[in-house]
Amino acid sequence: MATIKRTASRYGQFGGLSPYGNATVLTFLLETNPTGQVIDSDATAALAIGDVIDLGELPEGMRLDDAQVLITTPMTASVTGKLGFKYSDGVDVEAVPQDDDYFLAAASLATAGRKRADGSTLVTLPKPARLILTIGGAANAKSSDIKITVTGELTGPK
Template sequence: MAEVKVSHFRGRQFGGAAGAYGNTTSLAFHLRTTAQGAAANSNSAAALAVDDVVDLGGLPAGFRMDDALVVISSGLTAEVTGSLGFKYEDGENDALVPQDAAYFGAGLDLATAARLRNASSKALVTLPKPARLILTIAGAANAKAGQIDIVIQGELTGAR
């Protein structure tokens, strides 16, 4: 199992401002794959394989995760599915908010162009410490170019 990290520009959020704008924040993450099936702009040139964990980027401490939108504008290879969730940057679990690789859903069809909403009925959680948004590949290896954009919506409540 490989861990693939996708590089992102940090200026991808608006929110957390005091006053009239409130604390609602949308964090955008992008996964584009090359014609060979590898994650573009990442630390790996290998095609995404079953059980690979794609690190899409950071989720801040104190972020209450309300919803997820997965926009598959160009699907991956047929049969590719995935789970969308989070893990903590320090690798240590939290007793009240455990890491969950499928927090936003499991068995997501990543091969077909679609807009997928949060596919989970799990209770809302507020991250007690910095975490990473992760996509775990399942079903089949990817062997083609594709594009998946993910928006995580929530509220910045501040670190504990």
């Protein structure tokens, strides 16, 4: 019986052969005030259906492994959200297209708890992207406190 050893066991690892790896967790905060307006944003109105919240940057070369949405104080009843990404420069890439519901599609933001990504593919970002949350279901008209974590491996720019 032969012993077969794969030669590409460290494929794509960025930053050397650290025994600790290149996994990272990025945290994004989303809070709204009592009228439903996003705190620390350029918004002057409450969140409405179809609004897209730019939560922050996802770096070039990050493999998107997982996301969690931790809802401490929920939004108004019936508010849902799609969680995904768009490229910082707005230009799509055929191999890894922008996807506004890459992590979650129509997840309830109106119930306290934890939501996990429901996608079934892994992608590595070929260029910097923005994490986006698109509001659906209903407008938000109350205070809320939501934290989002994105887990992945930093494989470095290609």
